[in-house]
Amino acid sequence: QGGGLIVNVSSWAGLYASRLTGPAYNATKRAVLALTESINMEEGMHGIRASSVLPGEVATPILDKRPVPPSQAERERMVQPEDLGQAVLFLAQMPARTCINELVISPTHNRFYTGGLESPRPA
Structure with a gap:
């Protein structure tokens, strides 16, 4: 088709590892960043961003599911799904001439x- 956009969802933990999110989550979300970068390197010349x-x-x-779930008041101050x-x-x-490689939203x-x-803290 000569172009297109792929939006991958990584995480804050993809840039900033966290004990809360854990090593497997941190690693997979960092891998999403590498995947996105690889797509841009290989397919940008074909109009795919x-x-x-x-x-x-x-x-x-x-x-x-967190060890200590956030309160309703804390949740109201977070990014909402619609955001x-x-x-x-x-x-x-x-525009198709632009590529926003990463968008951090917090x-x-x-x-x-x-x-x-x-x-959780190690024993």
Whole structure:
């Protein structure tokens, strides 16, 4: 078709490893960045562009599986699913001559910066 856009979802943990997310998650999300970069190296000349979205905390049900789930008040300050959807729409609406390689989106009140994230500690 001579062009196209691929949007891969990585994570904040793809750039900044975290004990909370764990080594397997950190590694796979970093691999998504390498995959996206490889697509751009190999297919950019064919008009195919790839972007990685790297969200910080997003208020989704998976947060309930954390060792200490965040409170409702904390979740309300996080990136919301519709915010992430708007970010992906932004990528899709960019002209084909542009490639946003990575888009990091985090809560303004970023608990990776401010603290308050509970993670398991080694015994």
